[in-house]
Amino acid sequence: MAIELFGSVAVASLRIMSKKDMSNRSTEYAVMRKEPGGGAMANNWNIPADLEQEVRERDRVCVYCRNEFLSHKESAKASASWEHIINDASIITRENICLCCRGCNASKGQKKLSDWLLTNYCKERGITADTVAPIIKQAIENGQ
Structure with missing residues (x-):
């Protein structure tokens, strides 16, 4: 390249x-x-390089299901993707940017976090407000 x-x-x-x-x-x-x-x-989301590095170091597994990321070749659904916790791509802060697996990202879509946690997807995978990463718990405490 x-x-x-x-x-x-x-x-x-x-x-x-x-x-x-x-x-x-x-x-x-x-x-x-x-x-x-x-x-x-x-990156495609205009995340500054220093913030991208910080988030990559913090989020070494999916912030929702807590599964390890796999390469896209191994599993597209288990590969890492950028997530805006609040569904607004203009909010580019360490509190709103995280990494999750593509499966969780696709399931959450544009849903509010608290609504998504009530879906069958989360229930079937044991994803709750208690099992998610600290960055997600913080968002829940702030009303998401």
Whole structure:
């Protein structure tokens, strides 16, 4: 992958894959933007690099089901995905950004956290306000 700077936007370019290669892989890309403060953002949600690193260090397992993340090749549903606890992509804070498995993220969708915890998905997996990660418990205490 090559990174080229165009004004204040750095663009990652990817090699072209054959149809055979593409059928066996998911294509991932990132656009890096330079923030006014000088930090770099390297994800589709515009999460600053320092916050991304902090969250990745904090959330080593799914914040909801507490299962370990697997690579996308091993299991798409068990791979890590970015989650906005409050469903507003403009709220990019350590209290609202976390990592969860794609299964939990897809199930939660746009539901309010307290409503989602009452769904059959959570009941079947034993996901409750008591079993989730501390960052989620904090959100529940704050009315989510």
